[in-house]
Amino acid sequence: MSQGRFAAGFLVPGALWLVLLFAVPLGIVLAISFGTTDDLGNTLYGWYPENYEQVFDPVFLPVLARSVGFALATVALCLLIGYPVAYYIAIFGGRWKHVLVAMVVLPFFVNYLVRTYAWIAMLGDEGVVNGALGADIKFINTPWAVIGGLVYGYLVFMILPLYAALDRMDPALIEAGKDLYGSPWHTFRNVTLPHTIQGVLAGTVLVFLPAVGDFVAAQLLGGPDSYMVGNLIQQQFFAAENWPFGAALTTVLMAFLFVWMVLYLRSAAREATAE
Amino acid sequence: MKPPKDFDRPRFLKAFTALFFVFLFAPIVLVVLFSFNSSKSLQNFDGFSLRWYEQFFGSESLRDSLAASVQIALVTMVVATIIGTLLAYGLVRSRTRWSGGLNVLMLVPLVTPEIVAGVSALLVFTQVGLQLSLTTIILGHITFSISYVTVVVRARLAALGLDVEEAAMDLGATRLDTFRLITLPAVWPAILASGLLVFALSFDDFVMSFFTTGESPQPLPVRIWSAIRFGVTPTINAIGTFMLAVSVLTIGLAIALPRLLGRRESGVGVLFGREAA
């Protein structure tokens, strides 16, 4: 198909760019993960697979488990909060739909750090909220503060795909469902949810994968037990100057995330061919 | 989409959504409010003042950082939208041996933890001996932006279908002309919307910039990260408010421009690949 050949040419700039500036750098990370450092802290290439042994040291297992746990909690909360909001905007938003979506996205563009520090100011022991309540509740430096920070940071990535999926739905389906099932809950479970499951999956992936590797929320909002794998990686690159170990951690993390991404893509592909 | 006819008035959902927006904007309100505070305090509002904005715009080094951030975001926007659009067209309108792998490769940056992307970019630049500068930041930003453009434009292209293009070619138009005169104008809202999204993301980016920045000027978010450890000064809140204003403008354009250019749907609708209603 000659239009196909014509269009295939368009792939070249993007392919070249991504290979040279994304795939190759990841390859270098892989190479460094087998290296070591000299006395002055410079990275040396070589063959030191013990870096990977270190990654799987049982002392780090809780860190990985915690990261996955926090990320799952974040996804769950994002779904619980995001779905009703996306539903309301998509179905009841009317003329204001687009403005509402814009308002969801807007806070996301205030610098992440500035927003997080604003939360610390608000929820600090001597901050606005405690002041107003006349209380001394410890909000910050808890696991829930970290999850809250993660949810706040990634919620938009859940709402947008959900909104897109809901917006695409034919309202007649919901009406038919209501006639068939009677209660809103059953309509939701048997009609709306199945039709928006791709949006749910997309949002889940877009939230879960980056959340696992996040380091800022735990650093700023966490307590002593909030060490996540992103912090561990950051520690290796910044404080410990152990780039090879950091690279090994990174490689393992990405491999782990890649598995989930492939599973998601398979499911999306199946859905696309089924439609 | 209009709400189904016999739905109850969604009182609960409405209240829930309202509460959601309150929480979403609470810290933003704080930031904006205290950027106009006449004193340094972050607890008490002592009167209205523009002094922190004076400090921000009066500082040559902060102004340079602002200019750097804008420059980076603009170049990133232009290059990423071009490459991303071409990639989207190629992925949708052709089927090669490489398409599957390329599709995956294109999606990976979207889910790569930022620290990984930043470190690997720094590594490749230092290995190749490229001096860190605004250019390296731009290269890094473009790399993670292409995927956003491709995903958005591709959804739009897929929804458009081949019919009009095939009709044009039946009428004797060359493939290049068809692309230029038929396809491109039809996906233009998607290109614009994703371009503005890329601009906003680049303007606020910290992690990638941090790794790939050279000597001065450093982009604004990097400056904020270094300074914020020493306490949030009201100047930082002023910077944050200013960035918010820029983003409001950007998104406002994203919504309004396609309408102003005569399309019937706004950029947001385009962002989600729906056909013109």
Add this chain to the structure above:
Amino acid sequence: MIDARIDRRGLLVAGAGLALAGCGVNDSGGGSKEETEKPIPKKVDGDLVYFNWSEYMDPAVIKGFEKEYGVKVRQSYFDSMSAMMSKLRSGIAYDVIFPTAEYAQRLIQGNQLRKIDRGRLKNADLVYSTFDKPWYDDGSEHTTPYTMYATGLGYRADNVPDMSGSWRDLGEADSGGKTFLLDDFQEGIGMANQVNGHDLNAADDDALSEAKDYLLELKPKLRGFSSDTITTMTSGNANIQHLWNGDIVNIRNQVDNPENFKFQKCKEGIPVGSDTLAIPVKAKHPGTALLFIEWLLRPEIAAQNVAWIGYPMPYESGATESFESLVKDDPSINVTVDDLENGEQFENLGRDDRRAWDRTWTEVKAS
């Protein structure tokens, strides 16, 4: 679609990476010994490329320099020694940098710092004589000291009644659970070493195992690890915070009730350190850099800078007087020559010791 092509692509990518890897070892950025020894002519030779911690120099001091010599100071900032090193290694030609003492030693060993003939600088005689032969820079030829600092405990005198002058207050004083440790492996392990009666820089297995036990025992009593010391104390989230003396000065500047914020130097040991000024061997404008160092030595400039950054600079007259007046109602915040000579300083651990320290710290944080 998605199948074996990914594996092939993955192999290609790894192969490319490994091939590139074969192309060279990471450039350490060092020069030859001769390059470092070349004398620097003391004159303006271009704009100054400045690389420092953020908020660590009075902007007015920088502006003053720009005006006096008609140059621009192009500023960028790092937030850790490691970040500074990796940027240096990436080949950027900074003119003046601010390494800590032990990193200065590393850089000198790697032939990465130019020789500074301090005798030619005006007011060089004001520098404390302790710095004539610092442990990290034999003959003091490659660095000029910038600031001194001591690590201790910052605390809310109004909220914590029973501080006892010991590091153990971290776990034992009644802070209502609002205690923070510095999120810094060097300071953390060093402090644990001092509590256990070892040298600050002990790195043998026994010392580290004791350090780990102590830290693990302390951890549940902590509210968190944080190097955002100013934020934790000014927000009221911390009643006790492991921090540096200059932080207390800055905290007191930002709160309404400064008299409640105090600094405690601990009896088991006071980690003392200094930050230095240095000119990297790749600097393109070393003459301007030399003039900049001379600028900072001026008593009135140093005094102004001290008042702004809140840390003492080790120069007689201007700087010393300025800091003394800053802390006159709590002189314990000061770092005197006495503290420098009797306190323990962080040494440049070799790679293996450093790994051992980091390993211990990571295990504490991960468990």
